[in-house]
Amino acid sequence: MDIQLKRGLLDVCVLAAINSEESYGYKIIKDMAPLVELSESTLYTILKRLETANMLTVRTAEHAGRLRKYYRITDAGRRRLEEFKSDWSEMNRIYRFITKEDAQ
Amino acid sequence: MDIQLKRGLLDVCVLAAINSEESYGYKIIKDMAPLVELSESTLYTILKRLETANMLTVRTAEHAGRLRKYYRITDAGRRRLEEFKSDWSEMNRIYRFITKEDAQ
DNA sequence: CGCGATACTTCGTGATACGATGTATTACAC
């Protein structure tokens, strides 16, 4: 899939992945893998970015002798998901423009 | 609208704008303006990129004393539009994932 | 003559995805 097209979805996908319950990096990647491939370096960059933007909070906890960072979505994060939904209808309008011109 | 989301559409929008008939930079911007805002610097960057990728061809012609560069889509450009359509169904799958997680 | 519209160009910057590489522990097979 086209990288540029994917770009706009990554942040929101990560937010969606932690929306129902908190999760951690490694699990987020595994959860998203069937739908969207993303490398670890990309994911951790995104998580850091979303944390800076206050769209999620982090807590570190030990699990089976290893440290894990658990990410939890914030209200700002949920608002971001809502905004995405309205952006999506705009995207659909543009899609129709593209396919309309295409048909001629 | 979110810039990242827009990114994936710009190239394809420009291709769609010259798909039915050849056009030139200034007109492309005006045609797209109601749907997608894009600055001149962005457009000309995109046109150069698409030319390098052989998705369009350019011819320069004089019009009312001014030089215009007319852009015409190529077969590769049309294939790109086709690819975009299949990418779009993938995008829709991801969208459903995001809104599904969102509902919980 | 001045100004806005037309038309294209170049430069610098900030944001971003990602491969490569590194660190460290656990679980399991041989």
Added chain:
DNA sequence: GTGTAATACATCGTATCACGAAGTATCGCG
């Protein structure tokens, strides 16, 4: 008990990209 895969996170450098700013030049109109 040793190696190897899986788990888990971090950092660095690079390439791509959108865009604002600024510039050049012509035409039409008041």
